[in-house]
Amino acid sequence: MSAGERRINGHLLARLIGASVNERPYYIAVGRAISGLVLDGRIPTHTRLPAERELATALRVSRNTVTAAYTWLRENGFLDSRKGAGSWTVLPDTGPGRSAPLVPNAEHIDLGVAAPLAAEGLREAARLAADQLTAHMGGLGYALYGLPELRHAIARRYVERGLPTTPEQIFVTNGAQQAVALLMEMLAEPGDTVLMESPTYPHALAAARHRGARLRTVGIPPEGWDMDSVADSFRQWKPALAYLIPDFQNPTGALMDDDERKAVVSEARRAGASVVVDESVAELAIDSGDQPAPLAVHDRDSRVFTVGSAAKLLWGGLRIGWVRASPPMVAELMTTRQRFDLASPVLEQLMVTHLLSDVLRIRAERSRELCRNRDAIARALRDRLPDWRFTRPSGGLVLWAALPQPIATALGETSHRHGVHPAPGPVFGAGGGTLEHYVRLAYTQSPEVLADAVRRLAEAYAETVAKPAPTPRDLYV
Numbered sequence: 001m002s003a004g005e006r007r008i009n010g011h012l013l014a015r016l017i018g019a020s021v022n023e024r025p026y027y028i029a030v031g032r033a034i035s036g037l038v039l040d041g042r043i044p045t046h047t048r049l050p051a052e053r054e055l056a057t058a059l060r061v062s063r064n065t066v067t068a069a070y071t072w073l074r075e076n077g078f079l080d081s082r083k084g085a086g087s088w089t090v091l092p093d094t095g096p097g098r099s100a101p102l103v104p105n106a107e108h109i110d111l112g113v114a115a116p117l118a119a120e121g122l123r124e125a126a127r128l129a130a131d132q133l134t135a136h137m138g139g140l141g142y143a144l145y146g147l148p149e150l151r152h153a154i155a156r157r158y159v160e161r162g163l164p165t166t167p168e169q170i171f172v173t174n175g176a177q178q179a180v181a182l183l184m185e186m187l188a189e190p191g192d193t194v195l196m197e198s199p200t201y202p203h204a205l206a207a208a209r210h211r212g213a214r215l216r217t218v219g220i221p222p223e224g225w226d227m228d229s230v231a232d233s234f235r236q237w238k239p240a241l242a243y244l245i246p247d248f249q250n251p252t253g254a255l256m257d258d259d260e261r262k263a264v265v266s267e268a269r270r271a272g273a274s275v276v277v278d279e280s281v282a283e284l285a286i287d288s289g290d291q292p293a294p295l296a297v298h299d300r301d302s303r304v305f306t307v308g309s310a311a312k313l314l315w316g317g318l319r320i321g322w323v324r325a326s327p328p329m330v331a332e333l334m335t336t337r338q339r340f341d342l343a344s345p346v347l348e349q350l351m352v353t354h355l356l357s358d359v360l361r362i363r364a365e366r367s368r369e370l371c372r373n374r375d376a377i378a379r380a381l382r383d384r385l386p387d388w389r390f391t392r393p394s395g396g397l398v399l400w401a402a403l404p405q406p407i408a409t410a411l412g413e414t415s416h417r418h419g420v421h422p423a424p425g426p427v428f429g430a431g432g433g434t435l436e437h438y439v440r441l442a443y444t445q446s447p448e449v450l451a452d453a454v455r456r457l458a459e460a461y462a463e464t465v466a467k468p469a470p471t472p473r474d475l476y477v
């Protein structure tokens with residue numbers, strides 16, 4: 001990518017800097033605010049900043065103030081400038097190379113992986129599925145679109161959630177990850193622009209990268225989407241495809257409201273983009289509140305592809321996911337998949353069909369268990385790490401905590417020695433080095449284990465702030 005290709009205009013930058021900047025001298029406050037936006041991935045690296053005069057007008061300050069702020073950014077390694085070409089965001093040099101990744105061992109409390117234990121009823125579903133297998137054994141067992149009974153059960157669940165859907169619109173995959181990878185393959189050509197949230201689900205980032213896409217990110221603040229930034233991203237980059245997680249976003253936990261969903265679809269239509277909506281955790285609402293209908297209710301021209309998963313509601317070991325799309329796109333998905341894999345296992349599809357017939361009970365149980373765990377980790381964090389900030393998620397499996405200093409990678413290292421494994425923020429960013437202010441903590445374990453995990457984290461945190469940052473390592477989640 002050539003430097004300065006992405007732009008941010010003065011008006012939007014001034015809004016992101018915000019009115020809360022009251023440190024003096026003001027130019028340092030502006031410099032710090034912009035560097036914070038870069039570190040948090042809300043302004044991607046290699047974004048061209050507005051001309052000094054333009055930002056000065058938007059901020060209602062003198063041009064000298066902006067000149068000084070840009071100089072401060074340059075001196076602190078956040079800005080590169082070339083005469084005539086402008087100034088664009090960069091990250092300060094992070095020093096020497098990488099060492100082996102940190103992977104938790106059996107004694108560690110792993111807060112990095114956001115996957116719950118199997119839902120109650122799995123064993124019974126396996127028994128029922130085994131009984132039914134005989135009927136299927138007369139056939140070849142390759143259900144190219146998925147077993148008809150499972151497609152039916154998934155479609156019915158969308159209808160219950162307010163989205164009219166027929167079984168012909170469902171394509172069954174081996175997990176949501178396969179669905180995401182197939183959609184990247186089908187909807188983006190190498191070199192196409194793919195718009196993703198930052199932070200986002202790392203394995204989706206990997207799938208887009210593997211496709212050879214040009215990644216563009218839109219920063220998601222912890223409290224939810226900044227719709228001006230979302231609109232600006234669609235208009236500026238005209239992506240072929242956007243990948244979004246509107247329901248309990250991974251990792252922020254944010255829930256997109258209905259107006260925002262509608263706006264996303266309308267911006268995508270204007271830009272000519274397809275939208276992949278990852279609903280892997282959409283059925284994991286914790287607080288009873290109005291969860292909007294799936295984003296695809298606003299879709300009028302089959303540009304939205306909704307990805308679902310059995311992993312979080314039922315069990316990851318089932319390896320069943322799906323895509324909801326128009327029937328012609330379902331046919332195309334089937335041919336795309338055949339390059340890699342032919343169909344999903346029959347037994348597991350039968351199990352998921354059984355479990356979906358009891359989805360309301362399973363949902364209610366998951367919600368109770370997650371509520372208890374989320375409240376336990378939130379309490380422990382408030383007690384032991386009162387200067388960490390977080391928005392209590394209203395659903396999903398993870399809490400996104402903001403640290404007072406950008407030390408997430410270093411904290412990950414120290415935590416390893418204390419036997420606890422948080423997922424450091426940079427794992428969820430497209431550009432190495434951003435999001436060092438954050439860690440993601442999965443609350444899938446019991447309140448007692450979570451309390452112990454936070455106690456260890458607090459010790460690791462105290463140790464980390466007391467010593468200089470170590471060499472960055474590869475990150476694991």
Ligand SMILES: Cc1ncc(COP(=O)(O)O)c(C=O)c1O
Pocket residue numbers: 114174175176177178201245250278280281308309310311316319320321
């Ligand atoms: C947003 C998101 N998408 C996809 C997946 C992968 O799901 P599956 O296990 O069904 O492949 C996950 C699992 O963590 C996820 O959080």
